[in-house]
Amino acid sequence: MTALPRLVAFDLDDTLAASKSPLDPRMAALLVRLLDVAVVCVISGGNFSQFRMQLVDNLENVSDEALTGLHLLPTCGTQYYRHSKGDWTQVYAENLSDDEKSRALAAVEAAARELGYWESDTWGPILEDRGSQITFSALGQSAPVARKVQWDPTGEKKNSLREKVQALLPDLEVRSGGSTSVDITRRGIDKAYGMKRLAVLTGVPLSDMLFIGDRLDENGNDYPVKVLGVECVAVEGWEDTAAYLETLIPTLAAGA
Numbered sequence: 001m002t003a004l005p006r007l008v009a010f011d012l013d014d015t016l017a018a019s020k021s022p023l024d025p026r027m028a029a030l031l032v033r034l035l036d037v038a039v040v041c042v043i044s045g046g047n048f049s050q051f052r053m054q055l056v057d058n059l060e061n062v063s064d065e066a067l068t069g070l071h072l073l074p075t076c077g078t079q080y081y082r083h084s085k086g087d088w089t090q091v092y093a094e095n096l097s098d099d100e101k102s103r104a105l106a107a108v109e110a111a112a113r114e115l116g117y118w119e120s121d122t123w124g125p126i127l128e129d130r131g132s133q134i135t136f137s138a139l140g141q142s143a144p145v146a147r148k149v150q151w152d153p154t155g156e157k158k159n160s161l162r163e164k165v166q167a168l169l170p171d172l173e174v175r176s177g178g179s180t181s182v183d184i185t186r187r188g189i190d191k192a193y194g195m196k197r198l199a200v201l202t203g204v205p206l207s208d209m210l211f212i213g214d215r216l217d218e219n220g221n222d223y224p225v226k227v228l229g230v231e232c233v234a235v236e237g238w239e240d241t242a243a244y245l246e247t248l249i250p251t252l253a254a255g256a
């Protein structure tokens with residue numbers, strides 16, 4: 001990218017906020033400022049209820065007009081939400097078929113049990129049907145962040161589970177997601193797919209976008225965006241992202 005980005009896209013968990021936690025007020029204020037100078041997108045494996053709890057419910061002092069510049073792509077862009085008439089509306093959703101869902105649920109449970117990763121002490125359900133995605137969360141959907149971090153610090157468990165489930169579901173795509181999660185979608189559905197959809201939806205070419213994420217490593221769920229050729233910034237948590245935005249926003253404002 002030679003010029004400044006026209007669109008800034010973010011991963012959600014561990015990029016804008018701690019995993020499954022609300023935005024810090026400092027980050028919320030930075031995003032509101034960013035909306036004045038760029039198109040903003042958030043793309044995550046999470047579903048819209050997570051976007052609501054972590055992100056949109058915590059944005060304050062922002063006009064309806066500014067919010068039209070915020071594009072939300074839950075479940076890797078297989079769903080798309082925009083703000084209009086004072087609320088968030090789903091523009092589209094591409095869901096798995098019932099057969100795909102039942103095979104995915106059965107395969108991930110069987111593989112997790114076989115590997116000894118099917119925990120009995122959990123916080124909420126391990127398996128979740130997100131419509132366009134089946135998600136395995138080793139310690140349950142509502143596990144405390146501190147416990148999740150301890151479960152698989154090297155990523156080894158997620159990777160071995162991912163490989164085993166992928167072998168059982170050759171027609172679907174299996175990816176390691178957040179700190180304890182593995183996501184199953186249709187083939188070719190990843191954040192690169194979402195970014196390509198975003199280019200069509202916004203009219204902003206990929207070459208004018210910047211993507212910020214915490215898992216741009218080869219096994220990470222942000223890696224496909226890097227492979228796609230979008231300019232990327234790797235961060236190690238929301239504080240890193242905040243520091244980056246504190247420099248980027250004045251630069252964009254000066255260039256606008």
Ligand SMILES: [Mg+2]
Pocket residue numbers: 011012013014015213214215
């Ligand atoms: Mg992340």
